[in-house]
Amino acid sequence: MSTANITKDNWWALVLGGVATLLFGLVAVFWPSLTLLVLLYLFSAFVLITGLVNIMAGLNTISKVESWFLPVVLGAYELGVGIYLLRHTAVKFSSFILLIGFTLIAYGVIEAVVAFFNNKATIKTQAISYICGLGGVVAGIVILFAKQSQGVSFVWILGLYAILVGALHITELSNGDK
Secondary structure (H helix, E strand, O other): OOHHHOOHHHOHHHHHHHHHHHHHHHHHHHOOOOOHHHHHHHHHHHHHHHHHHHHHHHHHOOOOOOOOHHHHHHHHHHHHHHHHHHHOOOOOHHHHHHHHHHHHHHHHHHHHHHHHHOOOOOHHHHHHHHHHHHHHHHHHHHHHHOOOOOHHHHHHHHHHHHHHHHHHHHHHHHOOOO
8 A cells, every 4th residue: 555645635554554464464463373264365365455446546636646556556456366365275385475575565665655756745654665665575475485485474573564564554544734
């Protein structure tokens, strides 16, 4: 969810996306022994929620922000990943890792691009978007190149990243300049 695209009218997107991301991160970090199937369902629910939030937030900013379509594209991608994972629960671990890694990289790139092109956003909002975007790209790359035997570490990386991004999105509400 692109923080830089959020306006006064759709502040709820920060709350909903931030809470979903934070909860997903907390579960991933504090329940490291969760099974692959449970993680698959959790990640699917997470990307479905954030995908819908991205689409709605992007569509709500059509006339306000030039880069409104980028969160819509990201949201459609997230919805596709979530639906695919729910329909294919017997997905191989390596395929699941690829989907998570590419989703985080796509999120990170779009977050940073939207922040760069949104000159209406405050410096604080752009900084948070850049931090979240860079974190997404780094976490995605680390997850993609982690060995499959490092299952718990991959869950912790994913969880810690989600906690950071969720907290940043929620704290962005304190920015009164929107």
